[in-house]
Structures are given as structure tokens and as C-alpha cells.
Amino acid sequence: MTVAILMSTYNGAKYLEEQIQSIINQSYPDWHLYIRDDGSTDDTPKIINKYAEKDTRITFFNQDNIKNIGINRSFLQLLSETSADLYMFSDQDDVWQKNKVSLSVKAMKEKNNANQPACVFTELQVVDKELIPLRLMNNGNIWFDFPHFLFGNCVTGCTMMINQQLKTKLKLDLTNIDKIYLHDWWIALITSAIGKLIYIKEPTILYRQHGDNVEGSKKNNLFTLSSRALHLQSEEKAMLKMFLMDQEFQKLFAKQVTGVNKQYLDGYVKLLGNCSFINRLKLIITLPPKRLHLKGRLLFSYMILCKYRGFSHLQLNHM
Template sequence: MDKAVAILMSTFNGEKYLSSQIDSIIKQTYKNWHLYIRDDGSSDGTRDIIQQYSNKYSNITFFNKNNMENKGVVKSFMELLEKTDADYYMFSDQDDVWLPKKVELSINKIQNDNVDTPLCVFSELKVVDANLNPIRLMNNKNIWFDFIHFMFGNCVTGCTILINRSLKEKLQINKTNLSNIYMHDWWIALYASAFGKLLYIKHPTLLYRQHSSNVEGSQRNTPLHLIKRSLNIKNEEQGMLSIFNMDYEFNRMFGKKLSGINKNYIDSYTNLPKNSSFLYNLNLIKKYPPKRAHLKGDILFSYLLLFHSRSLLSGNK
């Protein structure tokens, strides 16, 4: 119980479920935590709820009470991470429900490892509907730990993770172009897979609430979602470009520390904006095939590289 945990929550128009989520954090069996809530410019009653809790509890802070600014989810969470201090850090959505031992289980998973090693714990989660009725497990064992897979896809859901101070410091947030970061959890997992360690808790630690505003997040690898994706090429092109932008930023920040096959992969793919052509991309796929969550994802990604690569020309160079 002596290790301090900073729980970082970014909110935006979340009044409907926010109290339920905060209450589930208050009920955690592990007690040495501090909840920092940054609101990203809500126009509903979210800020009033945050203020009520921060007035009542000394370990809940309205992080930007006097500085309201809409930055988007990545910059909002990364600002919280950069400007808070603790032994461990966790990320919280505004509409889930944490199971009582979530923090305790995450601490137990990480505590026997070397504190100087960048560490990231993540877990399974249970997808539920708006009324918390169970739907299914999120990952269903579809997880990975290697850097190359994280170059193309993410299996680490931000609201499940805990990282140590070493990982936070090595991210060098103040030197990072956050506009190139697809999602903060993906960025963290990418670094941990390259230079640290990822630890997985195979049973759910929270209820991942699905409602009209966020239902897409839980469907990322379902058959129906894959069909929708394959029919929406423009969105897939934009997603591919966003992935390459993030890989570019990672290579810019940390590429000199990489070696071997990891270095070859990221150098080859981050050179795409200046080299992209049918033949170059075909040779790239043959030598360094994309590695996604499943074969269908690999095929779709390869297809986009070969026949819809024009969007790459607008990427980082």
C-alpha cells in the first residue's frame, strides 16, 4: 500500500455515467491512489460533478479547473501523465465501472519486476451494455507482446493499463509531437514492447460500458466490424496513414535505440511517404509483411498498400 498510484481521467460531456465510474474508483481495495480529472471542454454537467467530488475527497483533484481547453483525448491524457507525479500511473475512461480489485491486481502483477525497466500492465475487460449487462470479453485471447505487431495494431486498452515511473519518464512527453500519436495507450504499448515489458492479466478488471457514443470501440475485431471496414476504404486509408505517422514519430524519437528486425521494419515503413509505389510496396510486403491481429487484417492492410497508397504521399517525410 506504500506505492502511490495516479489515476488519470479525461472527461468530455460525460455526466450520465461519470459518478458511477468515480464511485467504483473510490471503492477500490487498494487505497493509496489519487484521481486527477482533466475536463476537455464539456458543455453539460460534467464539470459540476467533478467539482463536487473534488470538494468532498482530498484524493480527487479537478486538474484543470481554471484552464478549460479542448485538446482531444490523446493530448488530454498525455498532459495528465506529464504533469502528475506518482510511483505508478493508470488511465480511466469516464463511463466504465472498475471492479473492486483492479488497482490491487495491477500492482501485484508489476511489483516483483525491476523498477528501472519500463513496465506496462494491461488486462482483459468485460464488455457490457449501458445498463451493465454483460455482452462478451473484449480481447478473447487476441493479444500480442512484440514490437512489430504493435507497429500495425494495438491490443492494449488504455482503461486497463498501469505503467511505472520508468516508462513514463522514458516516453519524453515534452519532446514528442503528440499530433502524430494515434492513441496514447497504443503509444505506451509500442514503447514498452520495444524497450520494456508488457504484463497481461487474463481476467477482466473492469466493466467496459458500451452506449451510443462509444460502441465502435468494442467491435474492432468482430466479423461485422471487419466487413464495415473493408467497405469504407477512405477511413481505412486515413487509419493507415495515422499508423504510419505514429511509427514515424516513434522512429524519430527512439529509432536510434532499436536494432535488428525491429529497426528494419520501422525504417522500411516510415520511408513509405517518399518511396511509395506499387513495386516498392509489393517488395516491402514480401520482405516485411504487415502483422496485424489476424490474417484478414494482414490482407486488408496489404491491399491498401498496393492499391490505395496515394494517401501516404501526404504523410511525414
């Protein structure tokens, strides 16, 4: 099965060669790496050119049209304009374990016998900038049901593999990318509704943390939640982006969710309009926010009940 590895880069010269080399070293041979640069001003394009010139399995996707379009558009353009049996996403600064591709291909084959739309994702080993292990990213905190994905994501893009069957269901040509919070979360949300999510407990990647990317590895601990509680404006903006993405899902896939999934989708998307305190209270009582931890559920409920006016104001500014 052919695997298209999709990488988006931006000023990643410091770690890019190590990441590309870890892909070249994969035990699974039938892959092709497509790299789209998102407007780098450092030596990133030179590095991409160097590897593309010496390895026919590597393509500088936009060599003659380098411009910044944002990470979501960059990855989804790569996905739209490449062809393979399977697709993976790659960051520019991690290191892949040698068996990363082969493990994902094996899981896709063995756990998706019906060839339905599917997404494989794996555990991550979080490391510092020198690749010294810090902790496991998920450590068992994962979910597979649609309501949970309306409120949060546990599928990290750099661990994902999706099949062609799922790609054809994503409606990429109809999607308003401005409403997509993160491309990996969007794909996981769709998969939880119409396909199959497959998890590999083994870490397949060294997920490097350095000054520019620590957001992706934050732990949902008491300190983090306390900090979030003191900076509610950013929480309001994040909630708005989440509900706008849910609204985009509703527009494109409403007919493919039923029962409690539809109740959750319709109920929380309504928060983008005018919604009284009583109706908001009824909503979180009958359909409580799906967060793994009580602290997260309480914070989310507080935001909906007590910060709704500011949230509505943010929506008007956003639109």
C-alpha cells in the first residue's frame, strides 16, 4: 500500500534535516514525502531542495509558489492534491521511530477489515529539544466517541494515518477552512461520526518540545487549569473556534449523525446564536460537556453559563 507523507514547514531549519532523515530511515519502503513550505524566511527551502534533489521519494510540493496560507490550509491542500492508498501528516521538528509507518499500515490492515473510512493514531513520547524523554503525551487519556470530539481532541496530527476511503468522505472541496480549529481535530471529528478510529498504544514518534511548540503538549493538570481560569478571554476565543468548527461539521455532515450525537451537535452549535441562561443551564444538565476530567467539565460549564455574553460578542467580531 502506498503512503503519502504530508509535511508542512515554516522556518524549521534547525530540526528539519533530522526529521526528514527519520522518515528516510523508515522500515516501510513504499512511501513518498511531499513537503509544502508555508513561506519560510530561513534556510528551510534550501534544505527541502537538497533532499528532493537526491531522493526521488521526496517532492518539494510548492517549490515555485512559496507563500504563507496557514497550517490548516497547508496540510489540507497537500491532502487534496496528492494521491495514495494511505496518508500521514508530519511536523518539521520531531523524530519518527523507524517502525512508525509500518506499525500504522499493519494496524490499518488488521483492524479495518471492512475497509471503511478509518484513521489510525498512536501514542507520542514527549521529549525536550535534545530528545531526552519527558513523558507520554496521552498516557491512556483517549476517546473514540463523537460527543467527546465536539469538545476536545486526542488525535495528534503527526501520529495520524488515514485511508483513501476516509479522504473521499472529508468533503475537502466544500469545507470552509476558516472555521476549522485544527486540521487533525477536524479529521478526527469526522472519523468519529462516519468511520473508525484505531489507536496504537506504542509511541511511534519523539515529539520534540522547544520554545515555539509547547502548546501541543500541555498537560491538563491543576496548574494549567488554574492558569486557564485566570485568562478567560483566551478560553472564550478557543471555545468560539471550537463551536464554529462544530457548526461547519453540522453544515456538511448533519445527516450522518443521529440520536444523542445529533442532540449534542445541535445543542451546542445553538450557542452561536442567542441562548438564554435557562436554556444554557438545561443544556449542560441534560447534555453535559464531554471532558475526561471533572475540572475540565466544570471550567467548560462555567464558561457557558457565566461568560456567554462576552462569548457572543467575540463571535460578532470573528465573523
